Amino acid sequence: MATDARILPLTRPAPRGILRSLLLTLPIFIWSPLMMGFRPGAKFDPVSTTAAAITALFMTVLFYIMMRTNSTYRWRRIFFVSLGILFPIGFIHNLYVMRGSMGIPIEEMIAGRTPFCFMPIPLLILPAAFTRTVIFPGSIASSSHGIAAMVGLWLALTLVMGKGWCSYACFFGGIEEGVAAIPPRAKIRKLDPRLRYIPWAVLLAMVLLSLALFEPAYCMWLCPFKAVSEYVAARNTVGLVQNVIFILLFAGLVIVLPFLTKKRTQCSWFCPFGAFQSIFNKISIFEMRIDKERCKPCLVCQNACPNLSLSKESVARGETLLSCMKCGACVDACPRQAIVWHIKGTQIAWKPERARLMFLYAAWAMAIMFGGSIIAQGIITILHVFV
Amino acid sequence: MKLRPILGYTAAGATVLVALLTPFFLYDFFSKGVVALPLHVDEVYSGGPTVRTIPMGAYSINVHRPVYPHMLQSEKPFVQLDWQPVSALPQHISDVVDIDGDGQPGVRVSFDVPRDPKAPLHVDVDSLNPRYESMHHAGKEKYSRLIVRVDNVILVRVPLVR
Numbered sequence: 001m002a003t004d005a006r007i008l009p010l011t012r013p014a015p016r017g018i019l020r021s022l023l024l025t026l027p028i029f030i031w032s033p034l035m036m037g038f039r040p041g042a043k044f045d046p047v048s049t050t051a052a053a054i055t056a057l058f059m060t061v062l063f064y065i066m067m068r069t070n071s072t073y074r075w076r077r078i079f080f081v082s083l084g085i086l087f088p089i090g091f092i093h094n095l096y097v098m099r100g101s102m103g104i105p106i107e108e109m110i111a112g113r114t115p116f117c118f119m120p121i122p123l124l125i126l127p128a129a130f131t132r133t134v135i136f137p138g139s140i141a142s143s144s145h146g147i148a149a150m151v152g153l154w155l156a157l158t159l160v161m162g163k164g165w166c167s168y169a170c171f172f173g174g175i176e177e178g179v180a181a182i183p184p185r186a187k188i189r190k191l192d193p194r195l196r197y198i199p200w201a202v203l204l205a206m207v208l209l210s211l212a213l214f215e216p217a218y219c220m221w222l223c224p225f226k227a228v229s230e231y232v233a234a235r236n237t238v239g240l241v242q243n244v245i246f247i248l249l250f251a252g253l254v255i256v257l258p259f260l261t262k263k264r265t266q267c268s269w270f271c272p273f274g275a276f277q278s279i280f281n282k283i284s285i286f287e288m289r290i291d292k293e294r295c296k297p298c299l300v301c302q303n304a305c306p307n308l309s310l311s312k313e314s315v316a317r318g319e320t321l322l323s324c325m326k327c328g329a330c331v332d333a334c335p336r337q338a339i340v341w342h343i344k345g346t347q348i349a350w351k352p353e354r355a356r357l358m359f360l361y362a363a364w365a366m367a368i369m370f371g372g373s374i375i376a377q378g379i380i381t382i383l384h385v386f387v
Numbered sequence: 388m389k390l391r392p393i394l395g396y397t398a399a400g401a402t403v404l405v406a407l408l409t410p411f412f413l414y415d416f417f418s419k420g421v422v423a424l425p426l427h428v429d430e431v432y433s434g435g436p437t438v439r440t441i442p443m444g445a446y447s448i449n450v451h452r453p454v455y456p457h458m459l460q461s462e463k464p465f466v467q468l469d470w471q472p473v474s475a476l477p478q479h480i481s482d483v484v485d486i487d488g489d490g491q492p493g494v495r496v497s498f499d500v501p502r503d504p505k506a507p508l509h510v511d512v513d514s515l516n517p518r519y520e521s522m523h524h525a526g527k528e529k530y531s532r533l534i535v536r537v538d539n540v541i542l543v544r545v546p547l548v549r
Contacts, residue, residue: 035410106527107535109432110542131457132425137432141422152418156409160402214429214460236528285398345395358399362406369410 012337013070021068024357028063028364032056035368036376051379058082058375059368066360070353072328077177080167083371084174086378088228093381095230103233109137115145115230118154118170119223120216122203122276127211135214153370160362162284163277166267166307167327168367171374172225176266180258180306187260189303195269196308196323203272218272224249268308268323278322286359287342288330290318291349295338304333318348326359430454431530434467434542439488445475450486453547456531464547465531466519468496471540476500486519486545494519496543498534510534512545520546 016024036052059079066075095102104114116138127135134140140147157169166173202222209217220232221242227250234240249270257265267274281287290301295315302310309324320330330339340352341359405413427433435452451467466486470476479499486493498510512522520532522545527533534543 106530106533107537110434110530110535111537112428112433127429127457128424128426132427133429133457134426135429138428140426140428146418148418148421151421152414152416155417156405156413160406160409212459214431214457285395285402343395343399345391345398347392355399358403362403365403365406366409 016068016070018068021064024067025060025064027361028368029060031365032060032368032372035365035372047380047383048376051376051383054379055372055376056368059364059372063360063364071332072356072360073332076167076327077181079367079371079375080174081178081181082174082375083171084176084178086375087171087174090374090377090381091229093385094377101233102230104230105233106235109232112137112139112142114138116147116150117219117229118150119225119273120210120219121151121154122273123206123210123216123218126207127214130211133214135210136216136219157366157370158277158280159283160366161326162281162286163274163322163324164284164286164326164359164363165277165280166274167325168363169370171371172228173264173267175225175228176254176258176264177306179255180262180264183259183262186262189261191261191263191308193308193311196321198269199267199271199275199323202270203275206272221245222249222270224253224266224270226250262306263308264306267325268306274323281322281324285344286326286355287344288320288324288326288339289342289348290315290320291338291340292316292318294336294349296336298335300333300335301330301339304329326363328356331356429457431456431460431462434544437469441484443482446470446472448482448484450484450488454531462529462531463520464549465544466547467542467544469540469542473500473504473536473539473541476541483515487516491516494545496545498541498543500541504536508534508536508541510543512543518548520548522546 033052033056036056037048038052038056062075062079066072069075092102099105099108108114114137116136120136124134124136127133134147136147138145138147142149154165157165161168202218206218206222219226222245224246226243226246231243231246232239234243253266253270257263295318297312297315299312299315302312302315306327306329307323307325309321310330311321314321328341331341340349341356342348342352343355343358346355431454435454437449438452439450441448441450449469449471451469453464453466455464456462468484468486470480477500479497481495481497483492483495485491492515494515495513496510498508501508507526509524509526510522511524512519514521522532525532525534527535531544532546534541
């Protein structure tokens with residue numbers, strides 16, 4: 001391959017001009033209000049309209065800054081952490097309004113009114129394939145929070161982003177990314193690289209256990225995010241043990257370890273859905289690549305990656321690991337601009353900004369549609385409760 | 388320009404198009420695709436389909452098909468009985484139910500019907516057929532032995548003897 005020094009400057013590019021940045025933001029400026037429900041004939045409700053307007057403005061301004069500064073990670077992180085904070089606020093408030101508790105009673109499960117989250121999707125596949133049975137106490141066709149609705153949304157977003165789901169859509173990941181952003185430096189720096197295989201082991205174990213026990217085993221026993229969403233109401237000792245496990249895992253993997261390591265430890269070391277989602281990076285057209293001729297393996301990128309998706313070996317090969325979430329941290333951190341956004345099939349480092357723009361348009365459009373509505377719901381809750 | 392970059396950019400453009408079409412078309416398309424699959428929610432949760440309705444005057448009892456747990460599922464086989472509508476039920480129920488439809492009594496089910504929909508329910512089931520287990524003062528401990536109120540229905544699940 002020809003040297004890429006002619007293609008990319010070694011120093012970080014200067015900020016884009018204001019006018020050009022505004023022009024690049026124009027599609028998002030149009031898309032955001034559309035997704036937030038500002039359509040002709042839409043009903044006017046002051047609280048919802050205010051929340052929608054704040055969200056649309058928030059998403060548009062962040063995109064503008066990404067265009068202006070040529071950096072992605074820290075601005076995406078603002079959106080993502082907001083999503084992580086506002087999701088539990090809106091969701092838990094709704095639960096308390098509807099039933100006065102975060103614990104889901106058995107009546108609601110029998111009635112098929114358990115909201116379906118994306119986490120159990122990989123656990124449902126084998127029982128559905130072998131017995132045509134959905135092992136989740138929800139409703140398949142219900143329009144809101146139904147299984148088909150969430151699976152449909154997940155399919156579309158996965159087609160667009162692959163593992164990017166974990167950086168632009170997962171409303172749980174934002175919590176640990178927010179915690180990881182708090183300390184200036186990691187207190188624990190040396191992390192055993194073998195830890196990154198654990199999610200695959202958890203995925204395999206949970207898939208097989210779910211098939212054997214005929215229940216979504218991860219949701220019933222190991223999901224740390226039950227602590228900030230919805231859990232099975234403790235009716236007996238087993239239920240009590242389950243809830244203690246949820247709280248301990250949340251405290252350990254989502255609060256303490258991200259604070260100490262500045263990594264998304266639940267995602268990197270535990271999440272079976274994340275491992276499952278990694279498979280879809282194979283079909284995603286967008287990826288991160290490392291220009292080997294330009295890279296002096298300083299491994300700044302490895303330290304910057306919040307998900308342990310870079311290793312010495314992968315850097316030497318010029319690629320990220322399968323678990324890459326396309327968050328852009330490595331690209332922004334690289335002092336030699338050796339890591340680039342890339343479209344499969346094209347020459348590495350040839351117009352990487354074009355690849356970044358195409359990915360960001362697709363991912364941000366999805367983030368506004370899915371995450372934006374969650375953020376708006378959280379703002380509505382805050383407005384209702386405090387204003 | 389070579390073929391691979393052309394294909395790459397075409398796929399990238401198609402991905403952006405998929406993103407734009409998702410809220411207006413694809414999301415609905417995928418969701419309807421999932422609904423169209425021949426899937427059903429596990430009967431341990433849903434209680435299985437109704438096979439018979441026994442009229443009891445102002446109210447009726449729906450008898451469901453027996454549910455048999457899969458593999459290592461930690462539930463006993465059970466049969467679900469629904470009393471509905473709750474608004475038409477007397478303050479105390481004590482009904483003999485022919486679950487099998489063979490003309491022989493299967494169980495006697497007794498419970499109070501509180502007017503407060505959130506009040507806890509308890510049920511006594513006396514087995515009149517060795518196929519069914521008796522329960523005394525059962526609440527909602529397990530999917531296979533419970534009494535709960537769901538909307539305008541009170542449902543009782545009677546465990547079967549294995």
